[in-house]
Amino acid sequence: MSDPIIQLTGIHAAYRHGRQRVTALDGVDLTVEHGEIFGLLGPNGAGKTTLLSILEGLLRPDRGRVTLDGIDVLAAPAEAKRRLGIQLQRSALIDDLTVAELVHLYSSLYEVEMSKAQVDELLARFDLADKVRSFARRLSGGQQQRLALALAVANDPPIVLLDEPTSALDPRARRAMWDIIRRLHTEGRTILLTTHAMEEAEALCSRVAIIDRGQIVACDTPAALIDQIDVRPILKAVIEVPLDRVAPLPGVRAARYTGQHLEVETAEPQVTLAALHQLAAEHGRRVGDVAIRPPNLEDVFLKLTGRSLG
Numbered sequence: 001m002s003d004p005i006i007q008l009t010g011i012h013a014a015y016r017h018g019r020q021r022v023t024a025l026d027g028v029d030l031t032v033e034h035g036e037i038f039g040l041l042g043p044n045g046a047g048k049t050t051l052l053s054i055l056e057g058l059l060r061p062d063r064g065r066v067t068l069d070g071i072d073v074l075a076a077p078a079e080a081k082r083r084l085g086i087q088l089q090r091s092a093l094i095d096d097l098t099v100a101e102l103v104h105l106y107s108s109l110y111e112v113e114m115s116k117a118q119v120d121e122l123l124a125r126f127d128l129a130d131k132v133r134s135f136a137r138r139l140s141g142g143q144q145q146r147l148a149l150a151l152a153v154a155n156d157p158p159i160v161l162l163d164e165p166t167s168a169l170d171p172r173a174r175r176a177m178w179d180i181i182r183r184l185h186t187e188g189r190t191i192l193l194t195t196h197a198m199e200e201a202e203a204l205c206s207r208v209a210i211i212d213r214g215q216i217v218a219c220d221t222p223a224a225l226i227d228q229i230d231v232r233p234i235l236k237a238v239i240e241v242p243l244d245r246v247a248p249l250p251g252v253r254a255a256r257y258t259g260q261h262l263e264v265e266t267a268e269p270q271v272t273l274a275a276l277h278q279l280a281a282e283h284g285r286r287v288g289d290v291a292i293r294p295p296n297l298e299d300v301f302l303k304l305t306g307r308s309l310g
Helices: 048-055 077-081 099-109 118-125 141-152 171-186 197-204 221-228 268-282 297-307
Strands: 006-019 020-031 035-042 061-067 083-086 157-163 192-194 208-212 215-221 234-238 253-258 261-265 288-293
Touching: 006 048, 020 048, 020 215, 035 171, 035 197, 035 297, 048 157, 048 192, 083 141, 099 118, 099 192, 118 141, 141 157, 141 171, 171 192, 171 197, 192 197, 197 297, 208 221, 208 297, 215 221, 215 253, 215 297, 221 297, 234 268, 261 268, 268 288
Parallel strands: 035 192, 035 208, 083 157, 157 192
Antiparallel strands: 006 020, 006 061, 208 215, 234 261, 234 288, 253 261
């Protein structure tokens, strides 16, 4: 069996916030295998971006070892960077260059010379064939994200790092980006993406690591994580009743409000729903917008950490 293409061992990292020393990563061990789409799932501030910065060679950890495709990132950062394509959470594109000029610029930074035909082929893969002569500032948000991803693979890297690749996109543009990420994967690339959207992790990733307060608290396939944590179906409804009156209802294992919705983890959804209707009537309320959904990674995160991903 080949060695992991990405390996972090005993990574510690901290930063200064005024006079305070804040731990960003606290003994992180992580491996990503060749050809995976691997998700790093956690809320803002959990340590996701710090971890990517270390992989990218932009930040040196206080302790630990990092290898990319067998290359020690700390000992040979320039060589390691050649194995990477990187899309940052916010890409600062040069507004007054055309899309084609940006591809030539970024590829040249990796000492890669691309012909016009190669540029055209790359942009076509990212649905930007008709934007070759457009200035970056004229692109929509989704088009800018697709261009950033095209620039990330202009040097044909085996590993692609994506930091919150769809965070600012509407649902349609988000799903278009998912299709492109899947396409990159079918080309044989290994993809590591950070996200705090459980739907994205479940849709794309073969394995997920959940990170919280700088530590990996779980790592497995999305389905295995849900099975291991033993989360029951979630009854979701719009209703205003005290949580302490919901908790004793039959079948209820946990209850919480998320925005205007009551979410109840229950072993017996229909029995719980009938009891909830009765409780609502006692308070002169009605139960609306009822839905029963299977457990997901956000429920797993809540179970493991006691707080939501948002």
